[in-house]
Amino acid sequence: MIEARELTKRHGRTTAVNALSFTVRPGVVTGFLGPNGAGKTTTLRMALGLNEPTRGSVTIGGRPFRERPRGLRHVGALLDAGDVQGGRSALAHLSALARSNAVPRRRVSEVLEEVGLASAARRRVGGFSLGMKQRLGIAAALLGDPPVLLFDEPLNGLDPEGVLWVRGLLRRLAAEGRTVFVSSHLMSEMEHTADRLVVIGRGELIASESLAEFAARGTRRSVAVRTSDPAALAAVVAAEGGVMEREDDGSYTVTGLGADRVSELAFERRVLLHEVTARSSSLEQAFMELTADSAEYRTGESR
Amino acid sequence: MSTTTPAAAEPRARFGDLLAAEWIKMRSLRSSYAVLAAGALVPIGICVNSARSNVHLIERSANPDQRTAIDPLHAAFVPEAFQILMVVAAVVGAATIFGEYAGGMIRTTFAAVPARRSVVAAKVVVVAAVMLAYGAVVATASFGVTQAIYDSVRIGLPVTAPGAFRAVAGSALLAPVAALVGMALGALVRNAAGTVVAIVGVLLLLPRLFEGETYRWVKEIGNAMPVSAWTALVENPARSLQPEGPVRWVSRYPVTVTEAWIVFGAWALVAVAVAVAAVRRRDV
Numbered sequence: 010m011i012e013a014r015e016l017t018k019r020h021g022r023t024t025a026v027n028a029l030s031f032t033v034r035p036g037v038v039t040g041f042l043g044p045n046g047a048g049k050t051t052t053l054r055m056a057l058g059l060n061e062p063t064r065g066s067v068t069i070g071g072r073p074f075r076e077r078p079r080g081l082r083h084v085g086a087l088l089d090a091g092d093v094q095g096g097r098s099a100l101a102h103l104s105a106l107a108r109s110n111a112v113p114r115r116r117v118s119e120v121l122e123e124v125g126l127a128s129a130a131r132r133r134v135g136g137f138s139l140g141m142k143q144r145l146g147i148a149a150a151l152l153g154d155p156p157v158l159l160f161d162e163p164l165n166g167l168d169p170e171g172v173l174w175v176r177g178l179l180r181r182l183a184a185e186g187r188t189v190f191v192s193s194h195l196m197s198e199m200e201h202t203a204d205r206l207v208v209i210g211r212g213e214l215i216a217s218e219s220l221a222e223f224a225a226r227g228t229r230r231s232v233a234v235r236t237s238d239p240a241a242l243a244a245v246v247a248a249e250g251g252v253m254e255r256e257d258d259g260s261y262t263v264t265g266l267g268a269d270r271v272s273e274l275a276f277e278r279r280v281l282l283h284e285v286t287a288r289s290s291s292l293e294q295a296f297m298e299l300t301a302d303s304a305e306y307r308t309g310e311s312r
Numbered sequence: 313m314s315t316t317t318p319a320a321a322e323p324r325a326r327f328g329d330l331l332a333a334e335w336i337k338m339r340s341l342r343s344s345y346a347v348l349a350a351g352a353l354v355p356i357g358i359c360v361n362s363a364r365s366n367v368h369l370i371e372r373s374a375n376p377d378q379r380t381a382i383d384p385l386h387a388a389f390v391p392e393a394f395q396i397l398m399v400v401a402a403v404v405g406a407a408t409i410f411g412e413y414a415g416g417m418i419r420t421t422f423a424a425v426p427a428r429r430s431v432v433a434a435k436v437v438v439v440a441a442v443m444l445a446y447g448a449v450v451a452t453a454s455f456g457v458t459q460a461i462y463d464s465v466r467i468g469l470p471v472t473a474p475g476a477f478r479a480v481a482g483s484a485l486l487a488p489v490a491a492l493v494g495m496a497l498g499a500l501v502r503n504a505a506g507t508v509v510a511i512v513g514v515l516l517l518l519p520r521l522f523e524g525e526t527y528r529w530v531k532e533i534g535n536a537m538p539v540s541a542w543t544a545l546v547e548n549p550a551r552s553l554q555p556e557g558p559v560r561w562v563s564r565y566p567v568t569v570t571e572a573w574i575v576f577g578a579w580a581l582v583a584v585a586v587a588v589a590a591v592r593r594r595d596v
Contacts, residue, residue, distance in 0.1 A: 057426075058422070059422055059423065075426045078325035079424070081424050086423045092417055092419045094341065094415055108336055109333035
């Protein structure tokens with residue numbers, strides 16, 4: 010369980026993270042979404058005690074992470090695949106980390122095997138591709154068999170097979186009852202991976218809810234209509250506060266009214282409809298819309 | 313991956329594990345070996361060369377006094393050679409810190425071990441131990457080989473000669489002291505180029521600014537530099553007491569041996585304190 014309370018980070022006059030409050034629960038994959046520069050990495054660094062919050066707090070398992078003398082058994086983290094020293098072999102890198110936390114040596118070969126780097130264990134990390142470094146970072150996060158996992162953009166640099174593998178891994182870790190918090194700036198990455206979302210923009214919370222709830226927030230719900238009497242329908246739609254626009258294919262798009270209301274109006278006025286299709290906005294649309302101007306869509310008190 | 317219970321049985325956090333981890337880190341970087349090998353061969357080579365040319369000088373000289381004019385301890389501890397040792401030790405020490413900051417490894421380290429002071433302390437112990445071994449090898453080899461060369465003209469000193477062991481010990485300790493200073497500068501500057509400049513500035517150039525004896529305080533500051541302390545420790549007491557010895561420039565405000573040891577200790581302690589303080593609260 011990760012809990013952020015009024016978490017704030019300022020660098021001089023710029024505010025990277027502002028009064029951010031959210032809870033990440035165990036057992037599900039929680040996506041941490043926001044456009045580039047939204048403050049995701051800063052938030053994760055504060056959670057790991059690497060950056061000191063200006064105000065507020067963030068706890069993992071009920072305690073600030075920095076209070077723990079050793080971290081690997083509490084939190085596994087992959088912040089940046091480049092956070093390694095290139096001159097060292099993968100084996101030496103993981104061995105040093107394991108040793109510092111009294112994690113048994115055999116665990117090093119286990120995680121190397123698990124991420125598919127066993128054959129590259131003795132090669133210098135500096136010669137690794139980004140995808141291999143991501144796998145090494147994931148191996149390091151798994152070393153301590155921790156109940157909480159933080160991943161900052163783990164899909165970066167992975168090939169399609171690697172992406173599938175990470176998705177499967179994240180879901181499995183969550184299914185094992187762990188807290189899995191994964192950041193991304195692409196909704197498409199999270200759509201098939203996360204169960205819940207924490208969405209931020211300009212350092213502020215936009216949403217902290219399930220994927221379905223988030224998708225429902227998109228305001229650009231529309232209804233596609235085909236009718237023999239567009240003029241009559243347009244008039245009643247306009248009277249109800251909706252907008253009807255002609256599309257290139259001869260159909261019409263109604264916004265501002267639901268499909269049920271459009272059908273009702275057509276029925277009452279005896280306008281023949283050939284087609285009525287409700288189009289819900291996609292997660293991607295909801296995300297773009299809500300993060301386009303985060304200040305405008307700021308949520309009020311969360312919890 | 314089988315347990316779902318959070319951190320079932322966490323072993324007690326032991327400092328020894330951090331020492332072992334830092335030791336793995338140090339010996340797994342191939343660059344450490346190359347730098348230390350070169351850093352050992354160059355100073356020893358300089359001293360050996362100095363002894364050999366002095367032996368040639370004695371052998372070719374018609375003047376029988378030439379032999380007594382040469383201080384055999386001086387060739388074992390040529391200042392330039394040990395300035396190189398000092399810089400090498402400082403850079404290796406600093407690299408254990410800036411090497412982690414430069415690429416972001418420090419974040420991986422602190423996410424694994426949030427107790428930052430313990431991490432720095434473990435680095436300090438490992439670096440000091442490795443550097444003491446490095447300094448001891450260079451000082452012992454330099455003394456042993458140069459005195460063996462001098463034995464051919466019967467002026468070689470045994471390590472039991474007055475001041476000889478002190479000179480070896482002082483030179484051996486110069487390496488860990490310089491390495492700790494390097495670590496402190498590495499923690500403050502946090503990048504390779506800047507740290508190397510800072511090391512050369514503090515260890516080599518700064519003492520040069522405080523050499524004058526016109527004002528006592530200027531010289532006293534100069535006396536408090538590691539390089540001045542080392543110079544006092546490798547002084548051959550037999551030579552400086554010899555009234556008819558070669559004409560020497562004698563300082564009005566010399567560094568005593570006791571002061572020299574205190575200077576070594578103080579620089580080491582302050583360096584450790586600076587390194588810990590610089591790393592402890594700063595965002596990484």
